[in-house]
Amino acid sequence: MKAAPFEYVRPESLAEACALLEEHGPDAKLIAGGQSLVPMMAMRLARPAWLVDINRLEELKAISIDDNTLTIGAAVRQCVIERDSGAQANLPLLGRALKWVGHVQTRNRGTVGGSIVHADPSAEIPLVACVLDATLVLKDASATSEVQAREFFFAPMVTAIAPEQCLAEIRFPTWGEARVGCAFIEVSIRHGDFALVSACAQVALDEEGRCIRAALGIGGASPFPHALPEVGEMLVGRKLDELAIVEAAGAAADLIDADGDLHATADYRRHLARVTAARALASAVEDAQ
Amino acid sequence: MSSAPEPAAFRYIGKQRRTKEDPRFVTGRGRYVADIALPGMKHVALVTSPHASARIKAIRTEAALAMEGVHYVLTGEELCANVDPLLVGVDTPKVVRYPLAHGVVRYAGEWIVAVVADSRALAEDAAEKVEIDYEPTPYVLDPEQALLPDAVLVHPDHGSNVLYRRTFTWGPVAEDFAHSQHQLSFRVHWGRSATVPIETFGVAAQWHPGTQLLDIWASIQMPKFPDQTARALRLPGNAVRVHFDVDVGGSYGVKRGIKHTVLVGYLAKRLGMPVRFIEDRLENMRGGDMHGPDRIFDMTAAFDGDGTIRSLKIRALDDVGAYAGRSPLQLGKPVGAIVGPYRINSVEYEPISVLTNKTAQEAVRGFGQAPTNYAIETAIDRIARHLGMDRIELRRKNFIAKDQFPYLIPSGSTYDSGDFEAVLDKALDAAKFDDLVAARDAAREAGRLAGIGIATCLEPSGGNSAFEPLFNPKNETTTWMDSCLVRVDLSGAITGVMNTSTSGQGHETLVSTVLGEVLERDPDSIRVVHADSLNALPSNSPVGSRMAIMLGGAAAGAAKKIKAALMAIAAHNLGVPEAALEYRDGNISVGDDASKSLSWDQLVEIAHRKFHKLPPGLEPGLQAKFVWEVPTGGGLPTADGRIQMYPCYSFEAHIVLVEIDPLTAQPKILDYVCGHDCGTMINPAIVHGMTYGGIAHGIGAALYEKFAFSDNGQLASQTFMDYLMPSAMEVPGIEIVDHCTRSPLTEFGQKGSGEAGYLGAPAAIASAINDALAALGKSVDELPMTPLAIWTTLQGESSK
Amino acid sequence: MSERLYKVRLKVNGKDVEAEVPSRQTLVDFLRDTLRLTGTHVGCEHGICGACSILLDNEPVRSCLMYAVQAEGCSVTTIEGLSNPDGTPGVLQDAFCEMHALQCGYCTPAMIVASHALLESNPAPSEAEIRDAIGGNLCRCTGYKQIVQAVQLAAENIAKGAK
Incomplete structure (x- = not known):
């Protein structure tokens, strides 16, 4: 499991890095932390001809x-x-x-x-x-x-x-309201694994506990991280009680186009989207108290 | 009962003592195969099959061979013409296996071409340039479909996909079933997982033309490894020298790299260059021959209303993948504990070993016993549920009682000793079982899913070869010895020589502790070395939880010979009969009379330098070897397949509390207690460590780990991103409670413990999950019990 | 055509090192094969098992997930650098011996590196913090219990003044 050969270059500036990208086009790849890219290169799933290291660019x-x-x-x-x-x-x-x-x-x-x-x-x-x-x-x-x-x-x-x-x-x-709460909920098989499904929520509440703003999204379930602003808007002006949260979580799950793989079927992911969305919202509300 | 003394009577045995091995490992000074650098050493990379089944129509190697730094490209055609096939554990002469495929490939990941280059990276570059034309052919992945008459055949010349199948009937099964008040049947599936050591398999080899000798350094844990290597390479046994002083980075059964070694040995000899192959993780997972059992159990139990279990019918269908080494024999070992710790009068056992187009199965910790224990313990839980009986009471009712040992089970093995009730009681006490029940019930009250798991399982130990003649009438192997050589040098220092490699079991500590105990010398002063295979006395390697018994016994035997020689020297020089002498700390005196004594140093000096003071007939110098057969070992099976398997039976009682998130279906282990009885412990920290580790493996097998194959026969979990092993975040803080029932068959009353924990943990965790689901009338019947499997079960119809 | 070599200068266990490396050589392969510091081990080469953990500028990282050339100017500490100057086990290593927090020893150097980094930043960690700190290091022998105990013991010994 050794990478295919490549040329390594460590530009001194972002401008120089961009110039290298322009010069080499798709043959070049930026490397920052490398925590995903290096394994892909080791398995030769990625094989850039030029590796442009931007780790040291203070800018x-x-x-x-x-x-x-x-x-x-x-x-x-x-x-x-x-x-x-x-x-x-x-x-x-x-x-x-x-x-x-x-x-x-x-x-x-x-x-x-x-x-x-x-x-x-x-x-x-x-x-x-x-x-x-x-x-x-x-x-x-x-x-x-x-x-x-x-x-x-x-x-x-x-x-x-x-x-x-x-x-x-x-x-x-950043949210400037006086009462803001947030939560990140994830279901993974082991700690540190990729999420089967994750949900995060951020809410701002007024003094009566009504929602001023809410943001919610689901990760891991579909081919891209899925922000759900329409669900956030549903909640504005409401007390974020159990009913509101259940409705929002249900709406979130309905909006997700879930995928299946070795570790979770699409149905399971859609279910987890509902569960994690509800938990993230509830936890964010609690955080805002 | 045992003639060995109570553990407390020992000086070093059973005491909390540091190991001999740890200091070199904690400072990074272990010496693993990947640490061995031979001058001019070349490196191997492989081309492997992308197909589950295909004919190889053409292989073009020219482009690879032309690359700078590339020394050789080896195909199966050349290799198969020049080496002999690898041995198969059962009588299937048409199931032929070589290190490289020739003509056809039978699983995705099978090795086809080996490239030798100056570096591994260059070898991988060249491997990409090898062109192979394939004609994909039909394949079979499902073991039950593989049994059908019209199944695709993995090895057409063999005529079927069945490697081994026999129905054993031990005791009056039909009568017991006819007379029992109840029966129940069920199916469970032990999924394909393995021990997956963090070090992959590796081997380095060097051929010396001048002496016609092949040196091998390998990450090995395998009986008869030097013999099999030499045989396949068509070399005399004394032309292969395996260096057993290589530290092995974990094995737990799977480090059987015989095909790796034959390949690398061939290349080293062919090229006249040192050659090394260290599997990368993809090669290891796809084609490293280290997948474990993949077994479907169909169980039927016959029992009475009072809980008396009369009889079991067990059909075990094991999917061994595309080739067989010793894998079919993993259905044989459980014969020696086929009734678990229970008084079950009769058993029908139908083991079926079947070929499919998957990676080959090899030996895994417990050699097939852990899956069988899972099936037996599931039966116990189900019987209890069927009768509305308490699971613990049902176990107690059927336990072999402590005064019934030695106890002969229907399949012909005699259990040496045990006190199952006492161990279970200790475990229940340590778990504060009533509190555990209260916690479970409180969780349920609060709307969560919670369950308690129980498993009471045997660990047969002191591995022998009894399953070989049982599963292959042409194989009359009944000898499965081990040995130790002890030398006392002129300075009086003691050296123990062992004859196999070590993969973490602490054998140097074992030997030094035993030698120190017998000779009453400080174990810290004793050195233990690993011979190479040409210097070695016979060994069958640390398989089958055997080394505390076999190597410990050999060391004790050799030490007693040393002691006897010292006594003879003392008697001769002090002019008294040996009976008048007292041996204390290596010094010998006449009773308590200090004036009539010889010190250790004086005795050693006589042995080495003063022939004139040596008793007539005594060999000069001070060395002794002891070679011995497994206790009780040496018999062939009866016509109906009864045989004495391993001699000693350790016992473990697991109690575990699991909670399952009712919405996400994620299980979490909240409490884990294991009562453990392996007789006298030589070094408790080593025993406990192996037991914790075995339980962690069991947690992996029960909840996380699976070699999953896609519908087109690709290994879907080929990296550590998809093959999920438990970390410190998943394995709870396990509590072990010791008990000691000494074995009457061993020097110190010890039994084996190398497979401890693993033999009961999967059963216990499955029991806990299903206790949680039983409240809903549901059960998960397959390992691993992943969140997806649990969730799917929760969605399904209730079975009751 | 031979592979191009890149000059790299770094400190390894306090010593200046200068070498020429192929760009694709990972840091762990450089440490092991070029510098012959074989205490750092290779387990998966794709960043999961943690066996290759080292300290890079005093922070634990996986040395299979960076190329040697990227370590230019960095300070690397391996297990060999955590022993006492005379090569005997340091406090943490000694605690691993005392608790028998290992068996085959293959994951052990990385476990010690991860635990060392934890104790440097958190001298009195809870069990949960210890488990989190070694959560990215797989061990197949021990079931982790004796490792957790060893880190706790080392923390106690360090608090008592052991060095």
């Missing part, structure tokens, strides 16, 4: 907060978010999701952006990005463009990114 490693946005550089390691008090305070949902991501050793190396670009449908970080309606900032040699996470994921490992583009940063909207 991809910033975390910044302004009024209602937390911006995370694509090459920020997952463990850094776990330890970053600003990120934890402003984006607790990402912190909760990270508890389900792999293990200490993979989070020490894996990056936020790498998980998004790899686009495993059961991965946690892409789901959070979709649910919170994050904006992905993509750069190539000549331009910067933006795409919403919800528009980014097409199918397992298929995304809107072009071969010459590099994900530079992810802008997560």
